[in-house]
Amino acid sequence: MTRATGPSPVVELFIDGVRTRAAAGQTIAALLIALDAHAWGRVPEAESRRARCGIGTCNDCVVTVDGVPRVKACLMPVQQGMQILTRRKVS
C-alpha cells in the first residue's frame, strides 16, 4: 500500500517580529536551526540559549510564545500566527 504524500502544510508566524513561514508540525527549535539561528537569546549569567538535548530535559532552548515565557522550543510545534520571542535583554 502506498501512502499519498505531498508538501507539508505551511504556517506563517513571527520570530522576534519578523514574519516567516514554516512546515506545520516542525518544532520551533527545528525552525530556528533551519533559519541558521543556532543560538537564540542570552541570559546574563549563562551561555547562549540553543537546542542542546532536543528532548525537553535541559531547558536551554526556552523562548517566549504568545506571551508565555519559558516554552521549550524543542518540544513546541509551530502554529499559524504564533509570536515567538527569542531574545532576552542583557543588562
Ligand code: FES
Ligand atoms: S533543547 Fe533541551 S529542553 Fe529543549
